Amino acid sequence: MTQAAKAMTSVSVALAGSGGAGVMTAGNMLLEAAAQAGYYGLMTRSSGPQIRGGEAAAMLRIATTPCDSVDDRYQVLAAVDWGNVARFAAELPLEASSLVVGDPAQGEPPEVFLKSGARYAPVTLKATAKKIPGGWPNMVALGLLGGLIGLPAAALRAAVEKSMKKGGDALAASLAAVQAGVGEAAKIGVRYPLAPAPARSSRWLVTGNQAAGYGAIRGGVRFVAAYPITPATELLEWMAPALAQVGGTLVQAEDELASINMILGASYGGVPSLTATSGPGLSLMIEALGLGVAAEIPIVVVDVMRTGPSTGIATKTEQADLNIAMYGLHGDAPHLVLAPNSVADCLLTTQWATHLAETLQVPAIVLSDQFFGQARAVVERPADVSFAGARQRAEPDAADYQRYALTPTGVSPMAIPGTPGITYTADGLEHGERGTPSSAAADHLAQMEKRARKLDSIDYGEHWAEIEGEGELAVITWGSCTGAVREAFARAKADGVSGRLLSLRLMSPAQPQRLRRALQGVKRALVVEQSFGGQFMRYLRGEYDLPCELTSFRKPGPLPVRPDEIHRKILEWSRA
Amino acid sequence: MTQAAKAMTSVSVALAGSGGAGVMTAGNMLLEAAAQAGYYGLMTRSSGPQIRGGEAAAMLRIATTPCDSVDDRYQVLAAVDWGNVARFAAELPLEASSLVVGDPAQGEPPEVFLKSGARYAPVTLKATAKKIPGGWPNMVALGLLGGLIGLPAAALRAAVEKSMKKGGDALAASLAAVQAGVGEAAKIGVRYPLAPAPARSSRWLVTGNQAAGYGAIRGGVRFVAAYPITPATELLEWMAPALAQVGGTLVQAEDELASINMILGASYGGVPSLTATSGPGLSLMIEALGLGVAAEIPIVVVDVMRTGPSTGIATKTEQADLNIAMYGLHGDAPHLVLAPNSVADCLLTTQWATHLAETLQVPAIVLSDQFFGQARAVVERPADVSFAGARQRAEPDAADYQRYALTPTGVSPMAIPGTPGITYTADGLEHGERGTPSSAAADHLAQMEKRARKLDSIDYGEHWAEIEGEGELAVITWGSCTGAVREAFARAKADGVSGRLLSLRLMSPAQPQRLRRALQGVKRALVVEQSFGGQFMRYLRGEYDLPCELTSFRKPGPLPVRPDEIHRKILEWSRA
Amino acid sequence: MNAPATATNLKPQQFKSDVKPVWCPGCGDYTVLSSITKALAALEVRPENVAVVSGIGCSSRIPAYTTCYGFHGVHGRALAAATGLKVARPDLTVIAAGGDGDGYSIGGNHFLHACRRNVDLTYIVMDNRVYGMTKGQPSPTTEPDWDSKLSPHGTGLREFHPLVIALASGANFIARATSSDPNGTADLITQAVRHPGFSFIEVLSPCVTFRPEQRSWKDMVHPAPVEPTDDPARAARRLMTDDGFNIGVLFAGHRKPYRPEASASPKRVAELEAEFVL
């Protein structure tokens, strides 16, 4: 007997199981099916410490509007088996109205999931699958989840067909298993039906790592050198064939020292260049980043942040590389730091970073994170922006060419090897305008001013931050907290609380005037970030004269920041 | 005809010349002579870009009280020849009452020196030296400078004898040349006589690099691994034989990555360990510093700062590695940062840093700089402080030993290899109390809190800062600006302006309560630092809630900060 | 190594900790772990007098799986940490261990200089010709035509030859082992630890997950057809033409291990300040 279920605008479901159970495959198909049905969605994943074959969980949110954040709780947790699935408990919060589905042949669900008050529905996934020659329990689970949230059968079918292109018996078996799963769902008597899908629009299914890679190529990047590291590797793995197709090259370097110096060499040669890494790798790139600043060589470094410090937790997210990105270089070394604020925005931000680096002849660090990088999302097709490499090149045989000329903007035309009559030596030693090393105080001061000045020489326009809402309260945040804050604000509205959302995309150079303007009339601001030490809060205090009272809300990784905790904080704080 | 000259409490003189002219030798002897005569003194040096054989200048300040700063202007500039000496003009400010001494056979002094209005006194240094078989012009110049400032003949003699231990003809010739120089001084008709020397006390002649090295050994350091880099090399070169004599070891590593990982290995083995470097090397140590934080392995890194960014100006000073030292690590990685505030204080601060690192099982960065490191100074013998290695070691066969136990202080007893029954694996991966890798949010949070907590678990006592004076105005500064600020305040007193001097020795962890107390009653504070970007100012704003209005006074290297510029700033600012 | 103070009677099992390896079922590293514990038992050392030092990678997880002191450092720096430890604590038996990526790619420079420095420690590389931990990228020892996402159609690069490099840089003991022969590997490790100076063992240790074809290595390995030599030039020639599957000690030299000189004129700390006193 099915409960009368209200249609939902967002449903979160998770599928877990031991290694080899195929939960990721099923999860990906479910996301694809949701996309086919016209929904938006977001899938993240988690796995145990085992390199391979350990327990895994695919965590999906499917909704009628774009999902820039995970939700607070899961409506459904289905497990192919319970193996070590309990270790995901902190990542899979349930509530009393949730449903736990498990195969009774695999034992009872762990207590930790049931203590939420969630209802347990035993479903014989394995036995059901067994009845279908070539059928697998994960496909039954897929059908079950699809059924529970009311995805049309055609969408499920299309998703399965798309990922099993070979077709044949295997496809038929999978389709049958999915069908059986849908049937099992109907028997449970609870449903979490999605509201009708919104009007079709042009959408992508993409990860943040792919979006960043594509943004870089759009921005003009044609050379990448990098060293594998979780969670940046997929960005590189996406770029390797993509670059080759557009006439670019990716070199796997022997280490991060090599990768960053390789891209400096390539960019010195006139080719916009990028590397991608995570915290430990970024640490090794610090010295050469300084060379990029001093010798004025544009490069882009995408740091897909993971939980630190040191090796930390390689597969989990955190926003704690803001310090190193902003302040990690020795000496006074002005450079660009940008941060995307959604999976899709990884495209725009990386493209913009490339454009700015090229325009200003300076290294740009893009602070993505594991959440963005590895999340797969159904997003609105990102707008075409025209940011592309815009390096000012010096003319052949320019008279009295000086590479580091003290121009009014601070940007000096760059001679590209191969151009006659204007050869010079790029130098990380302090130098005069020609580039010849100099230890004169006047040269040092002039070049320091030049390098600082150029960062303030352009109008960064509206992209410096996302600004939404009105009122005397504001939440200032960045990166992957943005989606949760947006959602928290939306909920707070129902409580009669409203305010402004400010999510900074351009972290360096700081934009004090712009921020002051954006905060005009704001009395109090809540600063939301995912770092134990409050790096963003300290950054704001150090870089800006904020005209309002500040309160810090922060937590470290590895768990994502959820709308509910911010919502509660906003209520408590707005009423304090 | 000698002008009636008032006795001076501080005289600054410089000796310059081309490579091979022996100006450094003569400068060192002059400092030694001043010390023998009971004066305090400070000698810094400068040389041209040539690796060897280029122009050089020895710059001395000799005074009746300790010299923690260079003075504003030089009373005497003597040149053995004028070669490229003009390139030192910015470093050798003169005034109308100054004297320029040069050998007329070497041409006229460069205009840049005379435009100060300084008087030019031609002295035939070379011809005078030639008259003495084996005599050299630099020794004549030594005598001349000694004569001009009124050093007793016996002190000059003693200094020459000390540095020419072999004696014989060479010694006799030098003594004669010095004597001839004294004679030439008398003929000039101007003198800059020093006031009588103060009462004798127990004093040292030492460089900041030596003092830091000795402080480290006093603190218990017995293993050093390092890679040469200007201006830290002399610290290592002093330590190499010194360590060997006290049963320690210095290893020259293949690079900075190796040096810092070597000292982590050695310290993990229970031996207090150190490395010394400068900006470019520190950049390469960032990743392993994070390992020290996460795995809780004490180490000391002395960063002898030079002008940045990148390779910058290797032989010149600047205070612009504060950012990287404080915030350079990826992830949230609390650690210690300390800074000496005088040449002599390099001893105490490095010793204290070693003590704190060992006590708290955390890396400590000591921010010295080129000015301290390479300056030779006559200083009061530093007090014996009892800071020594105090690592909490775990007992053999301790029951249920957990390396990363969540103790109330955050400091957990460390098992030292060789100790039975408590073996463990040190790990830079996030871990539980036992050290086993963990990606659980609870473990991450607990260990983050532990690592942060321990830094606040001890009373840092009075050493956290130097605090002098009273009043509603304060100057907040650090490191090698301290001496100049102190002197500026002393002068401002004569102008009826007084205030407090606050020089921070403990940069991290920040001491907000202490600072607030120290600033009680202060209305306005001037923040003085030698960095283009205002790193210290941003640090103060970010880390502290300063109860007063802040004004920034900053300049980059390579020129030292001089008392006069701060004095003028204090006057202008205090009256604004 | 340094001679143990007293002989022990420990079983290999007593060198194995209770921490469950993260390794995939069938990974070659399991038997390397067994070989190490067997060797330690044979060496009659006590776990507290042994330190196992590593970098990052699947193979680099090994320290925590022993009951010895362990140091799981950062990627590529195992040899640097091991060097510092051994020089500061010459009484310990120090074993550095890790993977081909850790040791030959990011750690290549330390490998060169550790061979040259000849500190008395043992370096065990579990070579699976792939980056296992990061899920299957080519390492320096990967075959040029091995297809992967990061290097579609292969890297096209000649393999790095660890044994030749070790020899060229001065390693004092060079052996190749295979995880398919745990006892043989244990024996080679025992010899390596006993040999004074820097000893290097390359262990063929399949990654069954990303390089399942390496399971066939067990059929390709064979004992080295020649006796070990102490002549580097001869060894060079031999190693450069070696098929990559010769198992055994391939070079054993006589260079004196690095040991910092003790001072001829030891002093108390306070005496050092004499040179500053005026």
Added chain:
Amino acid sequence: MNAPATATNLKPQQFKSDVKPVWCPGCGDYTVLSSITKALAALEVRPENVAVVSGIGCSSRIPAYTTCYGFHGVHGRALAAATGLKVARPDLTVIAAGGDGDGYSIGGNHFLHACRRNVDLTYIVMDNRVYGMTKGQPSPTTEPDWDSKLSPHGTGLREFHPLVIALASGANFIARATSSDPNGTADLITQAVRHPGFSFIEVLSPCVTFRPEQRSWKDMVHPAPVEPTDDPARAARRLMTDDGFNIGVLFAGHRKPYRPEASASPKRVAELEAEFVL
């Protein structure tokens, strides 16, 4: 190298800039600079089509003393920067240059991997067996008993053998030159640049300031008594027993230079997004 589009008639002098070297009078690096400019003239390239890339050290100052494009990077990373440049800009002639400290100590890993990668560039090391720039510390090629402040009584470490390492890691052309024979060195550089793939020239270049005894090198060098070989194993044997003063081409191999594959299915940028479109 890449063939110049049109032959030029430039004189060596035209490859020398007006920047005054910081080098000490008598430093071997002056003649290495001359040899480079002579070689470039002989190669009939134009300065704007040549890039000279270096790290940090006395010798690493060399780029600015030429009229070519120069890149004076950070310590030890010349080969990485040169590799990126050449791969991105295969049309340029790329020469990396620097010292023994820069190349064999901090830069050792890039040396290994550049040899292995075999990108078509030339690496010239001015070996003076000392860190000149930092005023006299031992480098990897320094004799074990050379006394210095940092290593009183010497390091006790066996010298690093650059040619053997280059060979072991796969360099495609290996020569030793001497700064006492500028024409001979120019000729070797010319050959090296012409040879496809990674070519390595070790130049004995005395540091007259910190190693004045190296002035006598000019009397110790002699032409290599044998013909160059293309057999690595034979070259290994020869190099390992070499006296360190053999001048000439010691190995010239036939490995194919690294060159990224052009895609069989080129696309416009916008086409890449097809895979995301739902």
